[in-house]
Amino acid sequence: MQKKNKICLINLGSGNVGSVKNILKYLEVDFCVSKTESDIKKSSHLILPGVGSFGSLMKKIIDSKFDKIFEEEVIMKKKNYLGICVGMQILAKYGHEFGKFKGIGAIDGEVRKIDSKDFTLPHIGWNNIEIKKDSLLFNDINNNADFYFVNSYALKCNHENDILSTTNYNEKFVSSIQKENIFGVQFHPEKSQQDGIKLIKNFVSI
Amino acid sequence: MKKKRLIPVLLLKNGWIVQSHKFTNFKNLGNPITSVKRLSEWCSDELIYLDISKEGKYDIKRDDQNYPNRASFLDIIEDVAKMAFMPLSVGGNIKSIKDIEIRIKKGADKVCINTAALNDENLIKEAVKEFGSQCIINSVDTKRINGNYFVINSKIMKNTNLQIVDWVKKIEELGVGEIFVNSIDNDGVGDGYDIDLANKIKKNVKIPIIFCGGAGSKEDFSKLVKETDIDAVAAANIFHFSDQSLYYIKKHLFDSSLNFREPKIFEI
Numbered sequence: 001m002q003k004k005n006k007i008c009l010i011n012l013g014s015g016n017v018g019s020v021k022n023i024l025k026y027l028e029v030d031f032c033v034s035k036t037e038s039d040i041k042k043s044s045h046l047i048l049p050g051v052g053s054f055g056s057l058m059k060k061i062i063d064s065k066f067d068k069i070f071e072e073e074v075i076m077k078k079k080n081y082l083g084i085c086v087g088m089q090i091l092a093k094y095g096h097e098f099g100k101f102k103g104i105g106a107i108d109g110e111v112r113k114i115d116s117k118d119f120t121l122p123h124i125g126w127n128n129i130e131i132k133k134d135s136l137l138f139n140d141i142n143n144n145a146d147f148y149f150v151n152s153y154a155l156k157c158n159h160e161n162d163i164l165s166t167t168n169y170n171e172k173f174v175s176s177i178q179k180e181n182i183f184g185v186q187f188h189p190e191k192s193q194q195d196g197i198k199l200i201k202n203f204v205s206i
Numbered sequence: 207m208k209k210k211r212l213i214p215v216l217l218l219k220n221g222w223i224v225q226s227h228k229f230t231n232f233k234n235l236g237n238p239i240t241s242v243k244r245l246s247e248w249c250s251d252e253l254i255y256l257d258i259s260k261e262g263k264y265d266i267k268r269d270d271q272n273y274p275n276r277a278s279f280l281d282i283i284e285d286v287a288k289m290a291f292m293p294l295s296v297g298g299n300i301k302s303i304k305d306i307e308i309r310i311k312k313g314a315d316k317v318c319i320n321t322a323a324l325n326d327e328n329l330i331k332e333a334v335k336e337f338g339s340q341c342i343i344n345s346v347d348t349k350r351i352n353g354n355y356f357v358i359n360s361k362i363m364k365n366t367n368l369q370i371v372d373w374v375k376k377i378e379e380l381g382v383g384e385i386f387v388n389s390i391d392n393d394g395v396g397d398g399y400d401i402d403l404a405n406k407i408k409k410n411v412k413i414p415i416i417f418c419g420g421a422g423s424k425e426d427f428s429k430l431v432k433e434t435d436i437d438a439v440a441a442a443n444i445f446h447f448s449d450q451s452l453y454y455i456k457k458h459l460f461d462s463s464l465n466f467r468e469p470k471i472f473e474i
Contacts, residue, residue: 020312022288052338119208120412122340124383125437126209126251126467146209146467148293150340168207191315193249193291194472 004199006183007031007204012060019190020049023197027087029146029204040073045204049085049190054095054111054153057086058103070104079183082203085151088177089125092155108181109157109174117170121152129165129175130188137164137176137183139202145195147175147187210431210465211251211438212456213416214423214445216241218257218279218298225443226258227394229360230348235446242286245445249470253290254318254386254440255283257298260361280312287313295343306333310341313446318386319344321361324368326385327380329355332379343416344377345386346370349404370403371410378411385411386440389419394443395452396422403435416440424458431464 007024011033024031025102032039040046050057061067074081083091092103095111103111114123126146131138154173157163167175167186176185183203189196211370216223216238223241224232235241245253257279282326283296297308297318302345306317323330323344346371347360355370366373374385389400389406406416413466414437421427430439445451 016310016315018287019291019315022313023291025288026291060374103221120414122338122383123208124414125211127207149208191291191293193246194470197291 002071003139004202005030005045005206006043006046008040009033010040010048010066011035012048012057012066016051017049019188020047020200023190023200024198024204027201027204035066037065037069040069043079044073045080045082045206046083047084047203048087049084049158052092054086054097054103055099055101057090058095058101061090061104067104070106074182075106079129080181080203080206081183083182084190085183085188088186089153090184091154091177091184095153101192102197105157105159105178107162107184108159109155109161109162109177111153111155113152114154114169114173115171119170122150123169124150124178127167127187129147129167129171130172131165132163133161133178135176135178135183137166137199137202141195141198141202147185147189148191148198149175149187151186155184156158180189186206207309209251209467210436211416211428212452213252213254213438213440214250214452215256215418215440215442216245217442218255218282220259222280223446224258225394225446229363229390229393231394238282239285239289241446243289245452246289246291249456249472250292250452251467251469252293253286254295254297254382255286255320256296256306256398257368258330280308280323283309283312297343297345297352299300302329303332303336303357306341310337310406316343317381318339318343318345320347321359322361323380324357324366327376330377330380330382333381339381339383341344342382343384343386344382345388346373346377347388347390349390350403354446355406359462360390368474371406374407376385376410378413382413384414384416384437386416387418392420395420396443397415399430399439400420401430404430404436414438418442424455428454428459428464431459440452
């Protein structure tokens, strides 16, 4: 890479940072796995992979003061942020999984259960994305590319402009978002082979 | 639209990838890590990795394979996860919540539980609560006896006297995310899948079914997908014996206008 990007893979202790780490290693980028303020301050890009429920991740965020760090580094200093799965969902104002929880609020919207009718939840497997808006995140990735999903909930955005792609599972739900320097994907790029690797590469190259 | 999945199953016995015939005869096939690399390059939708060792020995006694000679299944998972940029399910000898936790830490996305579910239904309930249903696959081995399908405890090769339909309904109630069904009669035979069994099960449960046992040709895969409503078609032996077989089977399914991902090859 030409630019000196430094990636911080945020590990709040909830979980599966392992597969994202494997991809960052594979891409040979400069990265650390951490949650400390000093490491995050030294980085240009933050990635938060999310496992678990909205409320449990928000609790970990508040306990480790990541909400404050997010405000300073991502909102004020405009560092690039990529939230994966629940790491994207917590950007919303509220989440409705096991009760109502306040999110980080960077994206105007709420996280609700997918109206899947006869389809079973969680929505597990490979599904395609319909790209709604050009983004550096999708550089060299085709419209209708398949990504690997594991979700029962999805982010409902109040502003269509924040939506990068949607995916169909009985209802059309938001599968990726972007608001300036803030990116989020509902699917798991770290489990989505070439296109997933491309997406992570695109993000870390921004 | 959500795609159906083609899933290779790798059986590991004492550190080797093996071929199985009716769950009783096993043939050594090769190194556990190189097989995964190959399947990852062929863009497998997912991988199921099962440890069927009974003695707990994993040394393949070769140091000339470019990969460290791993001493335990858990170390092998760790190596495999580094090469699997796709969902990885791991099964074999899981008896507790702690066993599941370790496997996830080593890089598994899901775990397959079989015998432990027969011994203790509470383990399944707890596992679902702890890790979420998306993480728990219940694996079931079945055999036709006098026209009825029974659940077999394959660890001790004994009939549990449970009827397959009753058991899969029960498992669904316990909250697992998916059911992985193996037909012992068809295992390693290569004569095609047991379509009746697949339909029987699918009619009685809503959660995704991964169906395995009997694939001998690419047409066997498309036949199962066309004649049943299963969500994922799995096989083991067929992927080891011809070059790029996974790619050609995927291509066959995709070209038959069935709902699968487009086949690709990916250099790692």
